Amino acid sequence: MAATAAAAAAAEGVVIACHTEEAWNLQLQKGNESNKLIVVDFTASWCGPCRFISPILVDLAKKLPNVTFLKVDVDELKSVAMDWAIEAMPTFMFLKEGKIVDKVVGAKKEELQEKIAKHMTN
Amino acid sequence: MGLRRLDFSELKQVLDAVQCSVVSAIGNAHFDAYVLSESSLFVYPKKMIIKTCGTTQLLKSVPCLLSHADDLGLAVTRCRYTRGSFIFPKAQPFPHTSFREEVMYLEDILPAHLCFRKACIMPPTCCTSSSSSSSSSSSSKPPGHSHSWHVYSASHAPEESEESSSSSSLFTVEICMTELDRGLARGFFRRRGDGRSGDAVGSEMTAATGIGRIDKDAIVCDYAFDPCGYSMNTVHGARYSTIHVTPEEGYSYASFECVGSLHNRKDLEQSLQRVVSIFRPATISVAVSTDVDGDAADRVAARVAAALKPMGPWTGNGARVEDFPAGGTVTFQTFTHRRK
Numbered sequence: 293m294a295a296t297a298a299a300a301a302a303a304e305g306v307v308i309a310c311h312t313e314e315a316w317n318l319q320l321q322k323g324n325e326s327n328k329l330i331v332v333d334f335t336a337s338w339c340g341p342c343r344f345i346s347p348i349l350v351d352l353a354k355k356l357p358n359v360t361f362l363k364v365d366v367d368e369l370k371s372v373a374m375d376w377a378i379e380a381m382p383t384f385m386f387l388k389e390g391k392i393v394d395k396v397v398g399a400k401k402e403e404l405q406e407k408i409a410k411h412m413t414n
Numbered sequence: 415m416g417l418r419r420l421d422f423s424e425l426k427q428v429l430d431a432v433q434c435s436v437v438s439a440i441g442n443a444h445f446d447a448y449v450l451s452e453s454s455l456f457v458y459p460k461k462m463i464i465k466t467c468g469t470t471q472l473l474k475s476v477p478c479l480l481s482h483a484d485d486l487g488l489a490v491t492r493c494r495y496t497r498g499s500f501i502f503p504k505a506q507p508f509p510h511t512s513f514r515e516e517v518m519y520l521e522d523i524l525p526a527h528l529c530f531r532k533a534c535i536m537p538p539t540c541c542t543s544s545s546s547s548s549s550s551s552s553s554s555k556p557p558g559h560s561h562s563w564h565v566y567s568a569s570h571a572p573e574e575s576e577e578s579s580s581s582s583s584l585f586t587v588e589i590c591m592t593e594l595d596r597g598l599a600r601g602f603f604r605r606r607g608d609g610r611s612g613d614a615v616g617s618e619m620t621a622a623t624g625i626g627r628i629d630k631d632a633i634v635c636d637y638a639f640d641p642c643g644y645s646m647n648t649v650h651g652a653r654y655s656t657i658h659v660t661p662e663e664g665y666s667y668a669s670f671e672c673v674g675s676l677h678n679r680k681d682l683e684q685s686l687q688r689v690v691s692i693f694r695p696a697t698i699s700v701a702v703s704t705d706v707d708g709d710a711a712d713r714v715a716a717r718v719a720a721a722l723k724p725m726g727p728w729t730g731n732g733a734r735v736e737d738f739p740a741g742g743t744v745t746f747q748t749f750t751h752r753r754k
Contacts, residue, residue, distance in 0.1 A: 336441070338415040338418050338419070339418075339441035339446060340418055340420070340422065340425065340439070340441060340446040340448075340457055341439030341440055341441045341446055341447075341448065342441065343421065343422050344422050344436060344439055344448075345439075379442065379633060380440050380441065380442045380633045380649060381440070381441045381442065382440075382441075396613075397440065397633060397635075398438055398439060398440035398613075398633075398635045399436075399438060399439040399440065400438045400611075400613040400635075401438070401613075402611030402612060402613050402614075403611050403613035403614055405611075406610070406611045406613075406614060
């Protein structure tokens with residue numbers, strides 16, 4: 293119960309790390325039902341550019357409670373990264389109602405902000 | 415993961431020393447590639463490459479880098495510094511005031527176990543400045559706008575390559591182009607007040623100028639500066655490529671650098687031709703670093719000249735070839751377009 297409550301509390305204003313496929317599927321399902329924009333950060337612990345963009349993503353999550361930010365470590369969830377054809381890190385996938393609406397490949401701060409603004413309002 | 419383990423704060427120290435900052439970045443299973451303010455940084459587990467333009471203090475990164483590598487338990491086995499001729503030599507800050515100064519700076523910093531050392535200046539093969547005669551060479555005088563290649567190499571032992579099985583067939587080519595075609599250079603200016611991100615405009619330039627077609631299988635990380643100028647890196651397996659463009663008339667300049675296999679015409683001839691057709695420059699310099707011997711290096715130079723021939727007419731066909739102890743071979747060629 294405590295874990296569920298913590299997860300629910302964490303759902304707004306932070307980047308939610310999905311460490312298992314169950315957690316990932318659950319978050320996707322929740323996001324799809326909510327009609328909210330979901331931004332998924334595919335990242336790796338050994339990727340320097342991922343460490344560069346990570347604090348920027350945390351800031352965005354704080355500022356934008358209406359957007360769900362998820363984080364997937366490509367080594368932790370290998371099959372998810374394969375299914376989503378992730379070739380370079382970081383890759384940001386934009387989802388709305390279960391569909392991929394956009395993506396950003398690379399730690400591109402400005403493009404990330406621009407695309408979030410675009411899909412939040414659409 | 416070696417050098418890729420460096421925190422961003424540590425990397426930032428290295429870049430601060432050079433006075434560069436990160437504008438965008440990308441990584442894959444093999445390495446990280448950063449686009450800096452008109453410069454690039456590539457970080458492999460056991461190799462780091464920094465390429466800068468303008469009046470940055472590139473070599474100032476070396477002490478900082480060596481100390482971070484030391485903290486990770488890594489010892490340097492090889493250091494190479496290459497550059498063309500400065501377009502504005504008087505504007506260069508220390509230690510870039512002269513090649514001699516640069517070499518002295520490196521010699522001071524590098525540890526003694528890098529015992530195979532050599533510095534040399536390779537003069538242009540096409541003589542735009544007519545006074546290339548034997549007249550008592552006044553060494554203080556720069557050879558006009560003509561382009562010399564400067565190489566400093568310090569090695570511990572024969573180099574080990576990232577792609578060890580085919581190490582002797584790998585090359586790195588560095589191309590410098592000046593006096594770009596005016597019409598084509600316009601493609602690297604932004605529309606005034608477009609209010610868009612440098613990332614988004616950069617991607618459009620990559621597509622519109624044909625840069626995206628140089629290696630269609632590579633992943634591109636690009637950026638357009640305001641009001642003009644463009645930088646990009648690509649990652650393709652363990653190989654990188656990079657382009658930087660300063661399109662302003664009067665001192666327009668573009669550089670291209672990539673890694674490839676000598677066995678593949680696509681890597682050398684095709685990329686060379688595609689890059690030259692994107693910029694149609696009046697002058698080109700091509701420096702190729704390989705691990706092959708002198709004869710094979712001559713053949714590399716012949717391939718470069720043959721690839722450019724249909725895009726001419728050019729003056730300059732010869733090649734300089736220089737061997738570096740435990741550091742491979744460098745070939746250098748310059749070409750000047752005989753316009754009208």
